[in-house]
Amino acid sequence: MKRIVAAIILIIIAAPVLVFAEQASVVTKENAVREYCRFFAPVVAPVRYKDVLDIVCPQDDWYKVRYKATEGCIHRTAVEKRSASFTGSTLPGRGAGSVSESEAALAGKGFNPQVEASYRKKYPAMKYNLVDRIEHENVSEKEIVSFITGGGLNQP
Amino acid sequence: MMKRIMASAFLMFFMLHPASHALDLRGITKHLDTLKSVVGATAKATRPISDEEEYFLGRAVAARVLGTYPLANDKDLTKYINLIGKTVSVSSGKPFTYGGYHFAVLETEEINAFACPGGIIFVTKGLIEMTANEEELAAVLAHEIAHINKRDGIAAIKSSRWTEALAVIGTEAARKYSLSDVAKLVTIFEDSIDDIFKTLIVNGYSRSQEFTADESALQYLAQSGYDPEALISFLKRLSGKGRPSGGGITATHPETADRIDNIAGKIPAGQADPRSVEIRTARFMEVQKPVR
Numbered sequence: 001m002k003r004i005v006a007a008i009i010l011i012i013i014a015a016p017v018l019v020f021a022e023q024a025s026v027v028t029k030e031n032a033v034r035e036y037c038r039f040f041a042p043v044v045a046p047v048r049y050k051d052v053l054d055i056v057c058p059q060d061d062w063y064k065v066r067y068k069a070t071e072g073c074i075h076r077t078a079v080e081k082r083s084a085s086f087t088g089s090t091l092p093g094r095g096a097g098s099v100s101e102s103e104a105a106l107a108g109k110g111f112n113p114q115v116e117a118s119y120r121k122k123y124p125a126m127k128y129n130l131v132d133r134i135e136h137e138n139v140s141e142k143e144i145v146s147f148i149t150g151g152g153l154n155q156p
Numbered sequence: 157m158m159k160r161i162m163a164s165a166f167l168m169f170f171m172l173h174p175a176s177h178a179l180d181l182r183g184i185t186k187h188l189d190t191l192k193s194v195v196g197a198t199a200k201a202t203r204p205i206s207d208e209e210e211y212f213l214g215r216a217v218a219a220r221v222l223g224t225y226p227l228a229n230d231k232d233l234t235k236y237i238n239l240i241g242k243t244v245s246v247s248s249g250k251p252f253t254y255g256g257y258h259f260a261v262l263e264t265e266e267i268n269a270f271a272c273p274g275g276i277i278f279v280t281k282g283l284i285e286m287t288a289n290e291e292e293l294a295a296v297l298a299h300e301i302a303h304i305n306k307r308d309g310i311a312a313i314k315s316s317r318w319t320e321a322l323a324v325i326g327t328e329a330a331r332k333y334s335l336s337d338v339a340k341l342v343t344i345f346e347d348s349i350d351d352i353f354k355t356l357i358v359n360g361y362s363r364s365q366e367f368t369a370d371e372s373a374l375q376y377l378a379q380s381g382y383d384p385e386a387l388i389s390f391l392k393r394l395s396g397k398g399r400p401s402g403g404g405i406t407a408t409h410p411e412t413a414d415r416i417d418n419i420a421g422k423i424p425a426g427q428a429d430p431r432s433v434e435i436r437t438a439r440f441m442e443v444q445k446p447v448r
Contacts, residue, residue, distance in 0.1 A: 027206075027207050027208075027252075027254065028252050028253065028254050028255075028256070029211075029254055029255055029256070030256075031252065039246045039251070049208070049254075075251060075252060077249075077250050077251055077252045078252040110205070110206075110209050110321055110325050110341065111205075111209040111212040111213055111341070111345050111348075112208070112209070113212070114332065114333060114338060115212065115333075115338060115341045115342055115345050116212050116215065116216070116345075118338050118339070118341075118342045119216060119342050119345055119346065122342060125223070126216070126219040126220070126223065127219045127222035127223055127227075128215070128219050130219070130227050131215050131218045131219050131222065131276070133227075134218070134227070134258050134260045134276060135255065135256075135258055135276075137231075137234060137235075137238070137258070137260075138238075138258075139235060139238045139239055139242060143239065144239060144243060147239040147240075147243060148243055148381075150435070150439075151290070151381075151432060151436045151439065152381065152429055152431070152432025152435060152436070153243055153380055153381035153382065153432070154247070154379065154380055154381035156246050156247055156379070156380075
C-alpha cells in the first residue's frame, strides 16, 4: 500500500518534467499552414517569422500543426522545433515564454536589420534597390503549379 | 480506499496538465540536450549563423554582385528562370529559406552563375545563351540551389570572423546593439561579404563543394521531373568553351572533365518523358528568342 502511494506521489511530482507540448516556430519571413501536407496545397492560415505552432504529429517531411483556431500542415524546413516549452506555461502566439536551443543562441543576433541599415548608410552606392526589386518580383503559386503541370514535371 | 487514492492521483495529474497535450517522454532527452547546449552556447558559437543572418549577408553579397554586373531588364526571361528555379527548389533538401529563393539574370556575355547565401541566384545571359534547352538551364539552377542548401557561401567566411562577432554579440538572446557594437558588427559584416564575394567571383568553391553540388543537382532534377543527364550535356558543352583568361564559370570551377567524371556513374534511375521534354524545349525556345 505504501509503495503504491509513493509511486503515485512520484508520478505527480515528476509529471511536470515529463509533459511537454511540442511546438515549432516559423523560421522564414513568411509561410503558410496548408490544408494538407503538400506544396501548393490551399492555405488555411498565413504565418510569419517567429509565429509559434503546436505540433500535432510529423508526416513525412511535414508537420501537422495547430495554429490559433486552425489545423493544417507546414513543411519541416519552414519551422524549427522549440524543445524547451512546458505545457501550461506557454500559449501559441508571438513571444511565448519558451525557446529552442538555436533560437537562444542566434535569434535576431549578429547580422540583423540594424546592421544592414548601418552598412547601407556607410555604402549608399550599394545596389540594394535592385536586390529589393529582385525579391519583390515574384511568381504566384498558381503560376508555378501551371508551369509544373504544363511541362509534365513532378508536383511534389 | 485504494481506488479513491488512484482516482485522486489521476485527477490531480490531469488538473495539472491539460489533456490536450500528449505525454512525450522523448521530450525529456531533448530538454536535457537543450539545457546542455545553452550551457555550452559559447563553445557552439564559433560558427553561429541563423537563416535570418544568412539572408542579410546574402542580400549584401547580391548588392555587391549587382555593382559588378548590370541586372538584365527582361521580365519574361526573369519570370521564366524563376519558374524553373522555384520548381527545382521545392524538390531540393531545403525548399524554404528565410527570404525564399529568387532568380535574376545578369546582363553580361560572361558564362557564369552565382548563388548568394539565403536564396538569391544569378545567371548571366551568356550562360543562358549557352544552354540548349530548359533541362540544361534547370541543371545550372539546381547546382546553384545545392550551394545554398549546403550553405557553401557561409562556409567561405573566415572562421576568425565568427570569433570577432562572438566577442560583440555574446551569448544572450537578441537585443538592440549600441552604436559602437553596430560599428564593429558592420566591419565584420563587410569582411564576411568580402570573403563570400571573392569566393563567388574569383576563387570559386572547393572541388569537393562543387562535386557535391553537382551530385545534389542530379537528385533535385530527377525529383522535379527534369532529365538529370542535362547536367552532363551542359558540362560537355561548357568544356568545349575552354578556360578563359578572365572570369567565368570555368575559371571558378574545377576542370569540367573532372566534374563530368564525378557524376557520370551517379545519374538517378528513370527517364524523363520525351514528349514532356519536347514541350519544355518549345517553351524554352519561345522565351529565348529575344536573347539569342
